[in-house]
Amino acid sequence: MSESTSASLPIPAEAEARNAAANAENERLRRNARIRRHVGLFFSYAALAIITFLMIFPLLVVVLVSFTPKDITETWPPKLIPGTFTLANYASLFHRLPIGREMVNAAVFACAVTVFSVFFDSLAAYGLSRIDFKGRTVLLDILIATMMIPAMALLIPVYKLLASMGLVNSYWGIIIPRMADVGGIFLLRQFFVSIPKDLDAAARIDGAGELRIFFQIILPNSVPALLTITMFNLMGNWNDLLWPLIMTSRPETRTITVGLAMLTGHGSSVTPYGVVMAGALISALPLVIVFFFIQKRFVEGIAMTGMK
Template structure:
């Protein structure tokens, strides 16, 4: 065998080996993508399934919801549950109360959290680390342990059954402060220094430099606040006993307390669906920024 033939033979063997490795890598990549898509499909089904059950049960006659085994696809659909819901509860008023409660808490909490985060991340002062440590330590206190003291304080101030009573204790959140602080740290301080050279004060730097560059993080904190307060049951249930100030979640809890031993699951699911629709709509419009804020927060 000549040298040229030997070289050609070796080159052919190397080509065959590289081609075999390439096909194996392609197969592994395809299998990996297949498993990834399968996992995503399963997770999506798990996430959508409860909403689908709520939707179906809300249109199912209440007598059918009491049968066993349960029927996920009823043979008949009805609007009686929605009619009964609006007869039993002032849904419009309670939805308005929930919007006022969750909306005001979100707006003021995001603003105050951002102010505190700005001071803890951009302003150098003595004891800043100690103050941050104390704030984080307060997150270890169970919220249940604070309910009675806060309620007694607000009751002595005459704020029970009022918007101020349910809004004031939620005007700041340590979790939001910490999350925004981590995001503010990633913003170059050269922007602050350049603004100070131009004569800008701290509040102007906060409004015109920090906030515009922190929209994803602010939307993320706002979304967490809005969802958490919209779905909150215990605090509005404690602080409100009148329909004029009761939120939709507290109102739905009242449906099981009318002296009947049978829970009207269809009515409850109808109320839950109506309650969830605003959250779904809000998330649909801010989902891109929401995911971006989650991904970018704490990168540094």
């Protein structure tokens, strides 16, 4: 007994040593994992900060230049942060352009196109996604194929058509060609497909028609996608320069983007950068305000579109 007892005494000591070594190794692995995680987070946040700065930097330049005196903006090398600030650029902007009228024109153009486009796009998307009819797939393929036609190739034919109708220099002349958009139809169609068709069947059992299903079932369940299309249309048409520039030649119908483009013309050898930046900042403020209120649903719509 004494020999066996003496032989078994070292066993707990060896086990305790092995446990201590294992605990030490586990602690070392946990410590290394924490270090790797912290290093990864550091580089992730650093990359995010750099990308955010690069995205915000142009806006910061616009704000700073809009408050920079003219003699400083014309110097070389340019100064990012001027020693003095002024409101003269904004005063010159309102003196040179009917900025209020141009903002109203841009708002009428962008908002009208957005309302019509969202309505007609959603109707077309509903028919292509929820109603079974012969040739539906072929029609969808044709619509998608039209997206490959360059928009520049259609400018002259569309302009001649609208000119023959007497719609040049009018709101309807710049609104009518934008009342529907194939990209919006396709995006909404992909979203409508993800809505269960059992809702349609239940509504039809209760006696609902297609319009009632469209307005009371499909649209309420598609708010994120509708807001996404709304934001795309609003931004695209508010910032559009080429189409309003072609269709409007009078100050009474010009939009803000066309007015800002005119500032660099008139035979001037020096571009008034401060005035242009002031106008660009004023032009961007409405979109920033709109996006601030709908950003959550906008991102949600981008993430959910096409999911099934």
